[in-house]
Amino acid sequence: MYLYFKALHIVFIVTWFAGLFYMPRLFIYNVEALEKPEEIKEALQQQFTIMMKRLWYGITWPSAVITLILGSTILFMGKWNTVLFEEEGRWLLIKLVFVIFLYGYHFSIQVILSQQVKGIFKYTSQQLRLWNEVATVFLIAIVMLVVVKQSISLVWGLVGLVLFIALLMGAIKIYKLLRGK
Numbered sequence: 001m002y003l004y005f006k007a008l009h010i011v012f013i014v015t016w017f018a019g020l021f022y023m024p025r026l027f028i029y030n031v032e033a034l035e036k037p038e039e040i041k042e043a044l045q046q047q048f049t050i051m052m053k054r055l056w057y058g059i060t061w062p063s064a065v066i067t068l069i070l071g072s073t074i075l076f077m078g079k080w081n082t083v084l085f086e087e088e089g090r091w092l093l094i095k096l097v098f099v100i101f102l103y104g105y106h107f108s109i110q111v112i113l114s115q116q117v118k119g120i121f122k123y124t125s126q127q128l129r130l131w132n133e134v135a136t137v138f139l140i141a142i143v144m145l146v147v148v149k150q151s152i153s154l155v156w157g158l159v160g161l162v163l164f165i166a167l168l169m170g171a172i173k174i175y176k177l178l179r180g181k
Helices: 002-035 038-077 087-117 125-132 134-151 154-180
Strands: none
Touching (some): 002 038, 002 087, 002 134, 038 087, 087 125, 087 134, 125 134, 134 154
């Protein structure tokens, strides 16, 4: 049974991340619709609102909840909770900290969605592009911890993550320059 729960956990992680990756894109499109003529802007924003609500409440939220339930089930069924604070469980403890921050990111997306549905646009499309990459950073950090476990040192893992973030930020700046031309 354990492996079935683990497989389902991975499936719902994938669907959750699909929502986390696509929601900020919809936010960006919604913000950029503000620059369109009034009738086009209104039609686009109505459509984006429908798309955002369906994605968020139909896929992303249920996937986040099921991921949490299955992850907790795996933690206790596999007796991982017994080694969480020991050397061989340190990778899992660090992973769980990243997961807590990932849920924080999830809730921040909820806040932005609620604002945009009300017609409140606090962020530019560029700021939302940067925010869109946060999920990617979490995904890489969590997957590396799960796959590599104790083989990676904390220092080299953090150095790699910082270098990846720097590379990502550079790519976003290059994209902004190219898009401006």
